[in-house]
Amino acid sequence: MTSNEPVLPIQHPNRDVNQKNAGQGERRNRRALGDIGNLVPVPTLPEIGKPQPQISRPITRTFRAQLVANAQSVVDKNIKKPQETEETPKRKPKKPTKSLTSVLTARSKFACGITTKPTDPINNIDESDINNELAEVEYVEDIYKFYKLSESEGGITDYINSQPDLNAKMRSILIDWLIEVHRKFELMPESLYLTVNIVDRYLSMKTVPRRELQLVGISGMLIACKYEEIWPPEVNDLIAISDNAYTREQILGMEKAVLGVLGWYLTVPTPYVFLVRYTKASVPSDIEMENMVFYLTELGLVHYTIIMANNHSKLAASAVYAARCTLNKTPAWTGTLEHHTGYSEDEIRECAKSLVGFHACASETKLKAVYRKYVNPERGAVALFPPARSLVAEGGGGSL
Template identity: 50%
Template sequence: MATRQVILPKNRGEAPIPGAVKQKNMVAETKNRRALGDIGNMVAVCGVNGKPLPQVSRPITRSFCAQLLANAQAAASENNKNLMAVNGNVAIVADGALPDKKAALARKLVQKKDVAKSKPEEIIEISPDTDGVRVKEKPPQLNKEKLGENLLDELSSRKQAPTLTSTLTARSQAAYGLSVKQKEDIVDIDAADVNNDLAVVEYVEEMYSYYKSAENESRPPHAYMDSQPEINEKMRAILIDWLIQVHYKFELSPETLYLTINILDRYLSATTASRRELQLVGMSAMLVASKYEEIWAPEVNELVGFSDNTYSNNQVLLMEKRILGKLEWNLTVPTPYVFLVRFIKASMTDSDVENMVYFLAELGMMNYATLMYCPSVIAASAVYAARCTLNKTPLWNETLKKHTGFQEPQLMDCAKLLVSFHSAAAENKLKGIYRKYTSMDRKAVALLPPAKSLLAAN
């Protein structure tokens, strides 16, 4: 950069002195040159590898500075071409051996890399078994190909160790007296049916979740008998006791019986029926349920024969149409039998408990008072009452809680009601169900004493 003359500012109103101005200009020029020399003209410029560049006598302008920088970069790139990548602990040189200084520098870099690789990393470990915190060195990463099977097993077992969060949660629950149930307490009741396609193990839980959500949609109101002018609860019980006998004579499936009672109650809750046609409604309901559930449904004339020809075939078919119209052909409903099958399987007991469960459930279906409970509660209460009757311990376990979704207090009222029906079954005039379950093919469970301890419980 060229020096410029420094012109001092003049005060207003003062005339310039020629000799003084010339002297001041010379002093300012000298100071300005020294300052420019300090900036760059007189200072040695260092190049690549610390070697000073030759002194330049000319001022360093912007273009000249750019030229110097380009020369320095070109020299650096030329030196880099002589060096190759360092592989392991040996530096490979393309144009021959490295100079002494460069070789020493390369060896230092390699040593630094080795130290960085071998230096263990410090990690902080919080042990759940102790209250302290300790710092330990993290071992270097190992090659899995060089590890033996025992070492791999050890590393995998460390990954499965309990976490700090789970340990603290367990301690907190223990401090407040909360017991954590082990997974072994809940038995997988579907494990034996994995290869059975009919058991639909893959989505059986989703099925019963849907049944529980939809059971109240197809449930008849428990007070519908108040709107019936000519029939009452006793007439309904007589009709169902007769239908159970007809069902037993035809050897129909249990699904047909429970669906018949569901269709009967839903139809009577939707319309009024006279006393004369009550039996006709029951016969037609069984005909509809048989066509839905059975492979070979009974013929109309066979049902008419069981009614001592009280009705004609044409009357039965007309009533069948009326029932389907009132129900809007909605026959796929979760009855208590749907839940009984699942809950009996969860009970994991012998055939005596199974027959006792069906005996108590049918007694409950015959009595109008049971309609106040939903189908799943009736089924779970029948299982609970049967286990109480046969003294099965424990009366209610974790497996039953999981698959039924009910605790013991939730089933107590309905279970007591079913046990009271069992107590009065031998003296009741309606003995269709009682005779059915006194036979040996049903293990004569109706003859067993009822669970009076359950009735005495508060």
């Protein structure tokens, strides 16, 4: 062998075999991918009889649920429901059998003329407002119980005899004019009822000369609007609508005097708060019913005798009763209304008769502010409705 010849490495015949065996040994020691739960076998369906191919993707809870649902649907399709045949008898529900005692008792009552009348159910008028936070369903009953207890506090006393320059007719003319002003300014109904309350309470405590009666009315409306309205009328508007009868200083001075006499006590339960609740209790209630109730109530506001003889809650309940009679609602007075108002039909009948009497002659009186307000089609023209026949024959009323 010469030095120019290449030297070949010596090859051992078992070297490749040993290396191959060594590699297999390493693979045996390595954990196979299929052993870590990545491949999940599908359960064999007994109805199909063949195992499903394994899924080569990671399984999730949603995918597992889908597999089970698919398998169950296949099972349901293969299961045949037993068909009903005409020979299969159908079970009939058993009728409740009455005992001999109940049958004999019923026959005895019928023979004696004793019949059990179904009681008038009390409707849950707040059921539809459960999710309305402004309705205060949890506290509304307690609120109105408090209103009933507090409506006599700071109330109105019979003051006409203690007013040497005033009489009931003058007071009616003032209230009729305030209703007209309220309509022209398009104010909230709360403002009107609070205005009348302020005027009557002030006249109950303070002697007022005749020339200042309208000034008391204007100042009372200004106070009520500041309390109830978002945008109350300005003093200049009140001066203009009173035909410049009073100056700005006189109106503001009377406003201060009224608030001082009343002790700034303005949070009072007026008829309006009771009207809202009692109209809601008049099931079913609609816009026609609502307009009729407010029409009859405002007719009562004009008349001094009605205000003196009935507190606010009774006036509101009587207006609802008279409105139901006018619109031919049957029954005229329900258990739901008696429960929420606290008045029976006999307790409010006399006041309702008077309101219906005012309704009967509303178009003929000299004071027509309420009539003109509710003859408008926007308020259902309820002033044109015929008065309640069941009450007008017995009722009083009168004209001014």
